[in-house]
Amino acid sequence: MKLRPIIFNTEMVRAILDGRKTQTRRPMKQQPEYRTNRGYVWHIHRKKTVEQLTHNGLFSKCPFGKTGDTLWVRETFRAWCVDGTDTIEDGYRHVRYKADGVERKTETIWDLDCNEGPFEAGLNEEPSKWIPSIHMPRWASRITLRITGVRVEKLQDISEKDAIAEGIEWDETHNGFRGQIRHRGMSTWHSRASEAFGFFWDTLNSKEGYRWKDNPWVWVVSFERIEK
CATH class of the missing domain: 2.30.130.30 (Hypothetical protein.)
Known part of the structure; x- marks a missing residue:
């Protein structure tokens, strides 16, 4: 399968x-x-x-x-990363979906990963630009x-x-x-x-x-x- x-x-x-x-x-x-x-x-x-x-x-x-x-x-979305806290070394990926406006927090990640991928992710704040569905990575899919x-x-x-x-x-x-x-x-x-x-x-x-x-x-x- x-x-x-x-x-x-x-x-x-x-x-x-x-x-x-x-x-x-x-x-x-x-x-x-x-x-x-x-x-x-x-x-x-x-x-x-x-x-x-x-x-x-x-x-x-x-x-x-x-x-x-x-x-x-794969669907149209926005992505941004939020830095970790004093007790959490990692940051979180956040995703918002254009279809219904829902926001979702994904798994904990290393900060370095926030800037990886074929799109530009926001850092600590949500970007205004929607990312075309063709660029959605697996981790962002719901x-x-x-x-x-x-x-x-x-x-x-x-x-x-x-x-x-x-x-x-x-x-x-x-x-x-x-x-x-x-x-x-x-x-x-x-x-x-x-x-x-x-x-x-x-x-x-x-x-x-x-x-x-x-x-x-x-x-x-x-x-x-x-x-x-």
Whole structure:
């Protein structure tokens, strides 16, 4: 059983914390080609090919792991260090998470470690700048997920039930499913959860070949949150 990192944006972290998100879809980096009488084929390591990619079969290794593996979530955060006291030689790392504003104190550390890493941590006071999720180290992560299922499918094959499992929520005020990303100030509402998901997908995947209208093959990873 392996532990791997996975990135979620602020809106989806909120959905995980609320218990609304139990699935994530990620585009396959290598999209298969359809060949008559041979099914879907794509190349692996130049010379090898994998044929007959189907909804019920996996012939390629999922980069996020397999059922039973765990994922630690990377999210947008701030980090700073507080010096130790006369009785504690070490200092503490403090983390604040953008998704809900929660502050957490991590394990005791040596002061030297406060300045290590690909980001600038504050010393004795909280910095004003948010650190992108890609730079979150393992020690700062607060959410761990267990993979409960992995499959592949075409993006537009998503069901209404699965769109809701992706974190799409119903907005009573506007009588529709929310397709917006709040921190970007966009607001759209849709009659179907899958339509709202399609809008959300395009805000994250704008590259040609990976857009909703392109209908790419995607990894579908189902998960459950492991309570610490």
